[in-house]
Amino acid sequence: MKAILAALLVALAVSYVVAVPNFAISCGKVDLCMEPCVKYLTGGQKEPSEDCCTGVKKLKGMAKNTGERRFACNCMKQAAHGISGLKDDAVANFPDACHTPLPFSISMNFDCNRCVYVHLCLID
Incomplete structure (x- = not known):
């Protein structure tokens, strides 16, 4: 599974570096933060x-503006498509479980375009 995830991470990183070269955040960085989760x-x-929650907090600090939050959200959505067996309840409870609450509910169908003022937007 680690080999598949690593290949997915590399593919995502390469595809998004070209798409948004001016962001300090990249899909590779997002994936590294979320891999322990x-x-x-x-x-x-x-x-x-603990590594998972540390990654969530690090990601929250990396995505500093609306564009970066939307970008990170879309990176996570892309990565989620390559992970089988995601649990709706784990996704929904994820921020609170890491003591990083969000001012909105998240779900497997979250719309990244809603990532405007929030600190972190998660998986679709």
């Missing part, structure tokens, strides 16, 4: 790991 988001762990 895959087990929690797929039901393999009851709670997110």
Whole structure:
């Protein structure tokens, strides 16, 4: 699974570097922050790991403006398509589980265009 995830991360990073060269954030950075969360988001762990929550907080700090938040959200949506078995309840509870609450509910169908003033927008 790690080899598949690594290949996905490389492919995403290459495709998005060309798309938005002026952002300080990249899909590769987003993926590295979120990689430790895959087990929690797929039901393999009851709670997110410390590394997972550290990654979420790091990502929250990296996405500083509307464009970067939308970009990070879309990176996560793309990565989510390559991860089988995502659990709706884990995705919905994810911010609170990492003590990084958001001012809106998230779901597997979250619209990244809604990422305007919030600090972090998650998976579709």
